[in-house]
Amino acid sequence: MSFTNLLPAIDWREHIAAYWARKTEPDETSFARRVYADGCIDLIYNAGYSIAHFYPMAGQQMEIPLRPGQLYLGGTMTAYGVLKSDVGCLLTGIRFWPGGFYALFPKTTQPAVDSLIEFPNEELCKLMGDAENIDIRLDQWFADRLAPKPGKYDFAFLRKRMYNSGGQVSVEELAEEMFVSNRTLERIFKQNVGIPPKEFLRIVRFREVLKRLRNAPPAATKESLLQIAFELGYFDHAHLTNEFKKYSGVLPSELSHFYKTGIAGGLYF
Template sequence: MRFQQFFPPDYLQEYVRYFWVLESASDCVEMRTFRMIADGYPGFILQQAEQQLFRDQTQKQWPRAFLYGQTTTAGDISVPGPFRTLGVYFHPSALPAIFGFNADELTNSCVGLDLLAPSLAERLINTQSVPKQIELLSNYLFEMAQKSKAAMSKDIQYSLRQIDKSSGGICLRDLHQTLGVTERSFQRKFKQCVGIPPKLFSRICRFQVSLNQLRNHQYRKLSDVAFENDYGDQSHYIRSFQEFAGCSPFQYQKQVNELVENFPLLVQ
């Protein structure tokens, strides 16, 4: 398989982390299974091949082009035969700023692009050139962001930076007190902008930091990872990892091939 990553144009960097493309060999015939892992980021996926669409664990086919929200638990999707997929990773609070709806409306769910922008969905599907597809998507996203009345919240942007800076360990009470808002107001606004409560986002952030340590082999033993990320003990860390990754840290290292960040191929 071949993976490519593309940085967004300057005018989209406030909303988009990066674009990515994953494609199999044209003679691929076996079923491939990927795992979607909780990572704190919403996204978009375009499936180029009409006959080889992602299927969930109930064998239900996903739309050819769809927008998805926060993922809070791991889930497997499969695709038969050759495929090419174009994806977009947004920043955590980008959905309301671009599309004008509350992010929690898409948590653990998705919506087909044909419902949001039918003509764009058709143009993307009928366009073979990846740079042209990215250009079409970029123009659409920027146009939507310009029309949206929901600007990026400075308070939520500040909160996201502090949570990331602390690797998910910041005291949320200190955070909303610093912002000068009540806990209830902070919780409500964060969920509307990001899609999940700040406590859950912080837990996912901490999990992602530990996952990066595993990816980069920055530990001697698993208990070191648990201790360095403020888990109560190794068992607590393993339970949290299983919640967000769908398997134990040991199984993750042995059973996945992560070409795309947080979207690994399961090794049969």
């Protein structure tokens, strides 16, 4: 499978993380990839001629088909998922930072949490039908629209505050810094990312563990994971491991080994 990741124009980087394309090559019968729960939201278009299948792992397991010629909204995930595609599948996408989709398309994403739902938009379907120069076309399309509407509350500030803390800031601190009640803060989060702040902070903490594993020594020992668990507020090593597996589908030690060696040991990441 080939994967292309392109940065948007600088004007859109506050809201959009990347434009991307994923193609299953002719010599591959099928391809499966884990999709981590990282807090982002995607618009995904099937620009190929075969169906892809997404399997969210939160709650009751199900299969969601991504049909050719259809655009889908993939909401915030509270557990990892698996994306499978066959030969002839070309997926193109727009990956939004948390809160970025709501700033550009002021629509609730709650129905898309842990799922993919159809997102009818003929203009975007045409623009996303070809991976070549997709970044240029989409940058222009966003530029031709009205300026982003951040809304009454600045979710970009909340996102940066959470990321900078590694998920260690509390809900109460966030509410105090935004000059709102805890209930209002929960409403802000559900508008922007579809889930409550406590759940989202756990995802941010998982992202911080990922970052530390990438920068860790060649093998993550139990002692190093204990240190990470202590520094990031997990109860113990088991708590970190269980939560990490929920969001990624693998153990932290397995992912650390893959980062350092590129050897998957039969797993796909």
